[in-house]
Amino acid sequence: MTTILSLPDEVLAPILNASVAHDCAYRAALLALVCRRFHRIITPLLYRDIHIKCNGACEAHRDAPGTKLLHDTFRSNQSLRQHCHSLAVEFRSDHSDSTELLDGERTAPNVPHMAVDFLKWLSNTAELRIRFVSFYGDDKWDETFRTSTPSDLAVFYNQASKSLTRLKLLQISGHENVPLHLPALFTSLECLDSSASLRTLDLTGVSQIGTEQDWKLMRARAGTAPFTELKLRHFTQGASALEALVMWPAGLEAFHFSMPMSDYYSGDFALTRYDLGIMKTILSHQKASLSHINIHELLSQPGVLGFDLSGFHRLHTLCMSRDLTGVDTLAVANLVAPNLRTFRWDTGLEDQQCCRGLEGFAETEEDWIRAFAESSVERKTFLQQIQISFSPDSWFLGDIDKDYQYPWDRMDRLAEEFKPHGINVVYNSPNTTKEEFLRIKEECLKFRASLGDIIW
Template sequence: MVAPTTPVIKLHRVLQRTPSLRQHCRCLSIHISDILAARSPHHFDIVNDFARWLTRVRCLSVHGGFEEKFNNPHTWALIRNLVVNMREVEHATISREWFGLYLGPIMRNIEFPKLRELNIHGISHSKKEITILDPKKHRTASFTALSISDYEESPGSTALLIQWPTTLVHFEFGSFYNNPHIMDLPMFQSWLFIHRETLKNINIGYLSRAGSKRLFDATFFPNLESLQLSRWQMERPLQFTAEDANVLGPKVKLFGWDFSIYDQHNEGWDDFGENEESWISELGKAAVARQSSLKTIAIYFGPDHWGAGKKESYPWDRMDSVRDGIMRPNGMDLVYNRPCISREEWLAERRGGTKAESISLSDLNMQEAPESASADESESESDTLVMAEPGFYGRDIRWYFAPVQRPWNISELRG
C-alpha cells in the first residue's frame, strides 16, 4: 500500500466514490516498503484515508515501514491514525521488513481499546533509548494473547512487555536467532508469574545457549493447560530428573516438545535418539505416578530425509514405542507431525532401493482441522491447543474470528 500500487489506487477511488462500501472491511493488511522508492510522505496519503474510512476493521496487520532512514516517522503517524479511527480492532500484527521496529514505540502507540491478540515480529534492540513502561500503563493493555518472534530486545525490556497487559491467557515466544542477550526458562517463569492465575497456554522456543537448563515449572500456574518447550533448551546429552516432571502442572493436558531449528538447516535425523526416547518415557511414567491431567504429548520433529538409508534406526519407531508401551495403556496419547519419510521408504533406502521423493517443508506444518471432523475427533482436539502462528494472510475471513488458540489437526499429528 505504500508506495501505492495500481490496484490500491483503484480501490481508493472506488471507496471514495462509494462510501457505503467502507463499513464492510473487517481485515486490513498494510505493507509499507522499506526501500528508497517509498520515501515520499505523499505515498502515505491513500493508506491514511483507509485509516479514516475503514472504521469496522477487526484484524489489522502492518508490515514494514520502520526503517529509520526512510519511513519511520510517517509509519508511526499512520499507526496513531489507525488507533484513533479503528476502535474495533481485536487482532493486531506488527512486523518489520528491514529494521527499526523498536519496543518502546509499540508500547506507547498500540492502544486499541478492544485488542485481544497482539503479534509482534522483528523487534530490534534499540541503542538510542531504554525501554520504559509508563507507570500509568502498567497492567492496562487489553490484549490477553501475546506472540513474539524474531526478537532482539533485552531481558529488562521483555519483563516490561509482559507486565503491560492486564492479564495474559496465551503467551508465545519464538526461538532466538540473532538475540545476544541471556534469557532462559526460569527468567520467563518469573516474568509470567504475575499472570499465573490466568495463563492457559505457553509456548517458548529455544533461547540463550548460556542460560540455565532448568525447565519451566508449571506447578506454579494453576490453570495452565498447554505447555510447549524446545528440546534445545535442555541439557545435552539428555537425562530425565525428578525436577523435569514439574512441566506437568496441575491442569496441563498437553505437553509439546519442539525440535525445530530456526536457522540455516533442519534438525538432524539423529536428534531424536535413545536419550530422547528415555526422557519422554520417564515423563509419561511421571504423569501416571502423579495422576496428572496430562492427556497428550505432541512432538514436533522435522529432519531432512536425505541420507536416511544410512541410519540404523527410524526415530519414529522410538516415539511409537513410548506411545504403545506407556501412554495409551494409561489413557494418554503421543502424537507427532508427519515424518519426512515413511518407514517403508526408509526400509527401501536401507535395501538400496530408489530414494523417496522429498516432502516439502510445508507438509510438516500443522494445519487447521477440517470442518467435517467427527464429534469424537473434535473433542480430542479440544484438549490439544496451541498458540496461533503470527502473520497469516489471505485466509477465509471467518478464521480471524475464531478463538486465539487453535487445535492441531490430529490427522497430521500421527501416533
C-alpha cells in the same frame, strides 16, 4: 430442473464463499461479473481482505496505482467500507535515487494520507497487519528507508487505536534493517484500554532502542492493555523491556516467544540471549491467567532446570522445542504444570543452515518423553495428549550405529505404553518408510565406513 440461481441466498452464499479463497480476489471478481445476484453476494468478499503498499518512489510505478485506486474507490463509495475484515499495510523502502515517473509526475510515498485514510474509513477491520520491507543496493541499508518518518508512523498507530474499535489482532512485523522501537510503539498505542476489543498483539523485530526510564513508564501502565495474547519474534530487547511488556495486559492468557537464528543468517546483528529461568520469572507476573505458553528458541543452553511451572495452575497447553528443553531428564518434572492438558514437543530446527535428520528421534528423545509422561502420571495431573513434531530429512545428518532404530517404532512404543494412563501420544506420519529407512541406514554406514579407509 433445479439451477444454481434457483437456490435461496442462504444456500447460494456459502457455496460462493467456499469457492473463493481468501487470497484469490481475481476469482471473486470473475464470479461477480456473472450476474447481478452473484455481484451482490460476491462484492463483500472482494473487499474482505485489503492489502495496500505504501512505497518509496522506486517501487511506486508498480504498486502505488493499486493502492490509489482502492483509495479512490472507498472515498467515492462509502458503502463498500463496511466489508473489510482484514487490512494489511506494507511499508516498502526507497533504496535508490530513482527518477521514474508515473503519469508524467514524480511519485511520492503515500504513507501520510492514504494509509491513515484507510484506517479512518475501514472501521469494521478486525485484523490489522503492518509490515516493513527494506531493500538495499549499492551498499545502502537502513539509511535508505524513506517511506515514512517516526511522526508519520505515530499518526498511523494512533489512528489505528482510535478508529479500529473492533480490532482483535494487531500484527507489526519489522525487519533487521527497519526494526520496531518499543518505546515509540508503546507511546503510540498506550491509548488502548481495558474496554477495547484487541485480543492479540503480535510483534516481530523489536530493536534494542530504549532505556530503563522507558520500561519504568511501561510498568506504570501494568494491567491496562486489553490484549490477552502476546506473540514476540526476534525480540532483541533485554529482560526489563520484556517484563514491562508482559505486565502491560490486564490478564495475559497466551504467550509465544521465538528467537530463531534463521532470519539473522550472515547478518551482523546484536542478539539478546534469554534462558528459561529468566522467562519463568517474567511470566510469573501473569501466572494467574496464563493458559498457553509457546517458547521455541532462546539462543540459550538447553535445559529446564529453572523453569518450574508448578505455580501456573491455569496452564493447559505448553509448546517447547527439543533444542530448548534438551534431553536431560533430571528436571523434566518442572514442566508438568498441575492442570496441563497438552504438551507439544517440536524437534524441528528453524535455521537456514541446519536440518533434522532421521537420527533426530533416538533413544535419548524417547527416554525424555517417557520421563515427562511418567512425571505426569506420578503427579496425577490431567495430561491428555503429547504431540511430537518430527518431520526429518530423508537422510542421516548425525552419528548412528548399526543398532539405530526406526524413529516411528519408538513413538509407536510410547503411544502404546501411555495409552492405559489416558495419555494420547501423537506424532507426524512417517515421511520415510521402514524399508527406505533400513536401506538409507545401510548406505550411510557403508559410506561412513569407506571414509575411515581414506588416508589423508
